[in-house]
Amino acid sequence: MTPPQSPIAPFELERYFARHEFVTQFLLCSSDIEGLTLRELLTLADDDMRERWESLTLGYTESPGHPLLRHAIASLYTTLHDDDVIVTNSGEEPIYIAMRLLLRPGDHMIVTWPGYQSHYEIARSIGAHVTLLPLHPRNGRWMIDLDELRAAVRPNTRVLLTSFPHNPTGALPTHNEWRAIAQLVETHGLRWISDEVYRGLEIVVADQLQAAADISPRALSIGAMSKTYAMAGARIGWSATQDAHLREQFLIYKDYTTICSSAPSEILATIALRAGDAVVARSRAIIDVNLALATQFFATHTEHFEYIPPAAGSIAFPRLRHSDADEFSAALLRTHNTLLLPASAFGYPQPHFRIGFGRPNFAQALAQLEDFLTV
Ligand SMILES: Cc1ncc(COP(=O)(O)O)c(C=O)c1O
The missing domain is CATH 3.40.640.10 (Type I PLP-dependent aspartate aminotransferase-like (Major domain))
Structure with a gap:
């Protein structure tokens, strides 16, 4: 008997997160903002x-x-x-x-x-x-x-x-x-x-x-x-x-x-x-701090990345100058337990990856990326 086929193609980004989101230590590509606690x-x-x-x-x-x-x-x-x-x-x-x-x-x-x-x-x-x-x-x-x-x-x-x-x-x-x-x-x-x-x-x-x-x-x-x-x-x-x-x-x-x-x-x-004002201010404060760190990071590493800062939102889509985004992301995950989202998850054939600014441990996650670049 032929197994049933989904009438819709798999959602690549969601499958990628399903594999990695809950088992990876540093999420450096999430699009959501750190969830509020109920308290x-x-x-x-x-x-x-x-x-x-x-x-x-x-x-x-x-x-x-x-x-x-x-x-x-x-x-x-x-x-x-x-x-x-x-x-x-x-x-x-x-x-x-x-x-x-x-x-x-x-x-x-x-x-x-x-x-x-x-x-x-x-x-x-x-x-x-x-x-x-x-x-x-x-x-x-x-x-x-x-x-x-x-x-x-x-x-x-x-x-x-x-x-x-x-x-x-x-x-x-x-x-x-x-x-x-x-x-x-x-x-x-x-x-x-x-x-x-x-x-x-x-x-x-x-x-x-x-x-x-x-x-x-x-x-x-x-x-x-x-x-x-x-x-x-x-x-x-x-x-x-x-x-x-x-x-x-x-x-x-x-x-x-x-x-x-x-x-x-x-x-x-x-x-x-x-x-809403307080909740949005909390989200914006997390992003602001992380964006400043990202600006500094990408300015220091122009030999590796082309970076266009976001005009809005919690994410950006830098380009790798010399590496394949799938291989780069896989190696970072393997060696530093840190998750980036390669552009292939969007079906996008260029060496870009998504980075997310919505997590309070962004600095530590970025430090993993920094270390990865130097080893
Ligand atoms: C552009 C866009 N639309 C919709 C959604 C889905 O939002 P929700 O998590 O509320 O289903 C996402 C989630 O990443 C998104 O990025």
């Missing part, structure tokens, strides 16, 4: 939320999400209402559902690349044609080429998926570039999936972009508690869109994925968002 988070709770936490019953929850959580999420946007938000289980779930809703076999989709594999693999598994739109390292920043984007649009293009702040490069468009992308969506009548799970981690606060869902009725913005809010283990995310029909369809689909979110996680996420 830390609960000290941030107001009286109302503390009472809700302590008296919580572990039953089913409302499918679109707890009303207080939807309200807290809607407050992150400038024009959206509570009803525009649907709470999901993680940032992954809305990517999956949006693709299932918006793409049919034979449709065409454009997606920023390198990127999170679900951004294009789900589309391929549906039978859609995918154009991977590369980000280029030019003039000290990573960015897509807007002319390449315009040229990629076909008569059957249904969806543009952008992912900014960008994983893995830390790229962020300028406000003008972002407006140009929104304009293109409008001109061609596309649907716009905007993965914004690192929003709030811009290095310069004024660089933060308006959420796609705020500026376009054709957009669906995806958010999550996993990165900016340091709660990856809560598995809470959301979709936000002005489009009422799309929200209705989204809920129909959600009945077949997770029905509703985890009751404890919804309360914890509401606590974190109500105390």
Whole structure:
């Protein structure tokens, strides 16, 4: 008997983390921020939320999400209402559902690349044609080429998926570039999936972009508690869109994925968002310290690396000048118990690797890399 074949290609990055994340001493490539402890988070709770936490019953929850959580999420946007938000289980779930809703076999989709594999693999598994739109390292920043984007649009293009702040490069468009992308969506009548799970981690606060869902009725913005809010283990995310029909369809689909979110996680996420300034300040403080160390490290080792610091987010994508990224990462792991993520996990054929700035032991992890270079 032939063994069953998955109708979708393996998620290389997630398989890589599944192999290494929980057995490696120094994680130098994580994209999330060191998770909040429950104790830390609960000290941030107001009286109302503390009472809700302590008296919580572990039953089913409302499918679109707890009303207080939807309200807290809607407050992150400038024009959206509570009803525009649907709470999901993680940032992954809305990517999956949006693709299932918006793409049919034979449709065409454009997606920023390198990127999170679900951004294009789900589309391929549906039978859609995918154009991977590369980000280029030019003039000290990573960015897509807007002319390449315009040229990629076909008569059957249904969806543009952008992912900014960008994983893995830390790229962020300028406000003008972002407006140009929104304009293109409008001109061609596309649907716009905007993965914004690192929003709030811009290095310069004024660089933060308006959420796609705020500026376009054709957009669906995806958010999550996993990165900016340091709660990856809560598995809470959301979709936000002005489009009422799309929200209705989204809920129909959600009945077949997770029905509703985890009751404890919804309360914890509401606590974190109500105390959003403090939680984000904690994440930014961890990143700031580590970015300064990285800047110094890469300035000292220009013979080995080309480094473009992130404009936003918790990660960057340096290039190795003389080594193969798979071999380099494997050797570092073997000799120094330290994890980097080679570009091959993104299907990216250049000698880059992802480095992550979200861990408090970054200095020790970087010291391992330093030692590796000298032996
Ligand atoms: C761009 C992007 N989108 C979505 C996700 C998934 O987020 P979550 O962990 O909340 O499912 C990730 C996780 O790494 C990501 O980098």
